[in-house]
Amino acid sequence: MDDEDGYFPEHIAATYDESLADMFQPESVRPAVDFLAELAGLAGLAGLAGHGRALELGIGTGRIALPLAARGVPVHGIDLSQAMVARLRAKPGGDAIGVTIGDFATTRVDGPFSVAYLVFNTIMNLTTQDAQVACFRNVSDHLAPGGCFVVEVMVPELRKLPPGQHAVPFHVGAERLGFDTYDTATQAMSSHHVRVADGQATYFEIPFRYVWPAELDLMARLAGLRLRERWEGWTREPFGHDSGRHVSVWEKPAH
Structure with a gap:
């Protein structure tokens, strides 16, 4: 970064x-x-x-x-x-x-x-x-x-988290995957992005604090x-x- x-x-x-x-x-x-x-x-x-x-x-x-x-x-x-x-x-x-x-x-x-x-x-x-x-x-x-x-x-979409899970997908497709992860103890959150082009995948993460x-x-x-x-x-x-x-x-x- x-x-x-x-x-x-x-x-x-x-x-x-x-x-x-x-x-x-x-x-x-x-x-x-x-x-x-x-x-x-x-x-x-x-x-x-x-x-x-x-x-x-x-x-x-x-x-x-x-x-x-x-x-x-x-x-x-x-x-x-x-x-x-x-x-x-x-x-x-x-x-x-x-x-x-x-x-x-x-x-x-x-x-x-x-x-x-x-x-x-x-x-x-x-x-x-x-x-x-x-x-x-x-x-x-x-x-x-x-x-x-x-x-x-x-x-915050915490109601989508069953016990023991900390990730919520927001996009699932052949060329892009996205999911958010939550830490309910600190309100820390990260958005994870995977993009696929020409058979190659790239990944990046952006941190957030939900409120x-x-x-x-x-x-x-x-x-x-x-x-x-x-x-x-x-x-x-x-x-x-x-x-x-x-x-x-x-x-x-x-x-």
Whole structure:
């Protein structure tokens, strides 16, 4: 692994968009962009400081940032991987989005922002509770009063683990195998990927720390934020006992 690029060095960045092609389809992207643009627009209408500016933590190759910027929302990104950001820069409109290279749990940029967001389980790329808490505090420092922090993340799939098992497959195919492993004592988790091409297999692993909704709420409270809304997805489906993910919004008090 290239330490300078964190868990997303050149060999992962080179095929990232193609390996997650479904996530780049309009039906996957548009609801998230609609949701975030609405929050940014509400902040602008309310005259809040930050003027509808958005901060994306883990901006990557621009899956959300580019269409959000195309909607007229000024976006700035933070990302540790220069290889991923290079793919963003190569796309139409990518050179117009400001990006700061660094760890999004601690890196500071010029604010304030009316919306900050972490999508597609990226909060779990911070592999310790301390780092996740630091991320919430960092976001709170960047938000204008009345601004919102949005996180999209899975609900840990521990109910899929029978006694004695610690692995859950998420993709099984002739060209790709994927499974997650869990350590319920530490909340450590790893995503394992095997790809087969021309009879040759390659393997890579990405570590995560899974986190529960209630734990995120406590992190938010420690950072001076309060839960505003929680949904199962970007189109505001109700969040419930069987939901496999959630989109949560915490708000920085206006006063």
